[in-house]
Amino acid sequence: MGFQLTEEQKLMQQMVRNFAEEVIKKRAAEIDETDEFPMDIYKQAAELGLLAVNMPEEFGGSGMDSMSAVLASIEVARASASVANIFSSTRHHLFCLYNYGTEEQKRKYIxxxxxxxxxxxxxxxxxxxxxxxxxxxxxxxxxxxxYVIDGNKMWITMGNVADFTIVFAVTDPTKGSKGISAFIVEKGTPGFSVGKRERKLGQKGNPVCELLFENVRVPKSNMLGEEGQGIKIALQSLDSGRIEVAALAVGLMQAALEDSVNYAENRKQFGQKISNFQMIQSMIAEMATDLDAATLLTYRAAYLKDQGKKFTREASMAKWFATEAAMKHTTNAVQIHGGYGYCMDYNVERYFRDAKLTQIFEGTNQIQQIVICREVLKQWAK
Ligand SMILES: Cc1cc2nc3c(=O)[nH]c(=O)nc-3n(C[C@H](O)[C@H](O)[C@H](O)COP(=O)(O)OP(=O)(O)OC[C@H]3O[C@@H](n4cnc5c(N)ncnc54)[C@H](O)[C@@H]3O)c2cc1C
Structure with missing residues (x-):
């Protein structure tokens, strides 16, 4: 397995880095402060082909692979994890539609x-x-x-700005998880409305809210995939989504490391740079090592996906390791900044708040451990 980036991937990575540095990074604190969805940045990202990085060109995508999507996510997350999450959420929706949509659904939505x-x-x-x-x-x-849909959904990322949702509902209660199906429901469908918006710790600007369904009627043709395929669609898309969450954590760690090194090299106490102190060095050494390990795990999962191989275990490993490391090292980045790290004049407190979500969504890290162990037992049990 080699991780030599292609010329095309390197060019894309550089292009995203420029966009992230010149546009997203400058707006990151403001997005965090106002908690407003950055529609202008979202539209710019679309123009640059960043939303549908790994969709075929015939559907308006950039025709690149999952590794390219990971590289893009890392670059954006270095500037703003919230914005990176917005872009990768869209790739999540694209994944469901591309892999399970009818030709008509694909042409309409992708x-x-x-x-x-x-x-x-x-x-x-x-x-x-x-x-x-x-x-x-x-x-x-x-x-x-x-189909008549009834029920309430919670925690739905971008639910209040979305034009449609992919909703999962029980179509046959006698079949357990095999009795769940997925449907496309468009904004404006009678009975479909947006409920309460949650007030979150971090990842501000990326709204999360309730979606309410009361006697919502959709034609049979709005089903995504076949009847009973809902959980399969959800779990498969979550596998891919986990690689993107790992990438998001890697980007956050890169930002935390860069800011920590910069601060430690400039802050003086006891007549010398704090980077001379071995306890600060220890935190930076561990941060850099975990960053590399997380990057490699994330690349491996994306590589396997691009090879068409099974990547469930590797995606969960990448997600678990990278997000635990991101939480630990964004916390240490605050520590290295001392009192200044606790204030909003520096970015590290935002990294710390933004990192927490990565341990929770797309399957909590406890669930990742269950998935990893299940896959390991399958592989090794005699
Ligand atoms: C900001 C945000 C955005 C989100 N976006 C979306 C979205 O767009 N769409 C969507 O459908 N969902 C979304 N979610 C929901 C998210 O996927 C869930 O929060 C997550 O799956 C955990 O579910 P829960 O919050 O109900 O926690 P619970 O499942 O109740 O878990 C509570 C605790 O128990 C632990 N636990 C649960 N089961 C086990 C077990 N078997 N063994 C050991 N420990 C266990 C968990 O790890 C956790 O620590 C989002 C959540 C947040 C916070």
Missing amino acids: PALAKAELIGSFALSEAGSGSDASSISTTAKLDGDE
């Missing part, structure tokens, strides 16, 4: 998502159903040629 003419969301979680995704209570009952 090019429009790539161009930011439409925004999507992914509605699986509910107030009573998080890690145990198959325990959802939202239902979709067939009535003639239509």
Whole structure:
């Protein structure tokens, strides 16, 4: 396995770095402060081909691979993890549509998502159903040629700015997780509305809210995939999403390391640079080592995905390791900055707040450990 980047990937990485440095980084603190969805940046990203990096060109994508999407996510997360999360959420929706959509659904939604003419969301979680995704209570009952959807979804990223959502609902309660199906529901469909917006610790500017479904009627043709495929769609897209969350954590760690080194080299105490102190050096050494390890795990998962190989275990390993490391080292970055690190004049407190989410969403890190162990037991049990 080699991780030599292609010329095309290097060019894309540089292009995203420039965009992140010149546009996103300068706005990151403001987005954090105002908590407003950065629509202008989102549209610029679409123009640069950053939303549909790994979608085929015939659907308006950039025709690149998952490794390229990872490289893009890392660069954006270095500037703003919240903005990186917005872009990678869109790739999550694209994944579902591309892999399970009918030709008509693909033609309708994928090019429009790539161009930011439409925004999507992914509605699986509910107030009573998080890690145990198959325990959802939202239902979709067939009535003639239509399904009638009833229930409430919670924590839906970009739910209030989205033009449509991919919602998961029980179509056959007798079949357990195999009785769940996915549907596309467009904004404006009677009975479909946006509920409460959550006030979050970090990743501001990336809204999360409730979606309410009350007698929402959609034609049968709005089903995504086949009846009963809902959990398969959700879990497969979460596998891919985990690689992007790992990339997000890597970008956060890069930013934390750069800011920590810069601060430690300039801050003086006891008549010398604090980077001379071995306890500061220890934190920086561990940060740099974990950053490399997390990067390699993330690249490996993306590489396997691009090779068409199974990557469930590797995606969970990357997500778990990278996000635990990001939490630890963004905390240490605050420590290295002392009292200044606790204030909003420096970026490290934002990294620290933004890192926490990476341990929770796309499957908590406890769930990643369950997935890894399950895969390891499958592989090694005699
Ligand atoms: C900012 C944000 C954005 C989100 N975006 C979306 C979105 O766009 N779409 C969507 O559908 N969902 C979204 N989610 C929901 C997210 O996927 C869930 O929060 C996550 O899956 C965890 O579910 P929960 O919050 O209900 O926690 P729970 O599942 O209740 O877990 C609580 C605690 O118990 C632990 N736990 C649970 N089960 C086990 C077990 N078997 N073994 C050991 N420990 C366990 C968990 O790890 C956690 O520590 C988002 C969440 C947040 C916070």
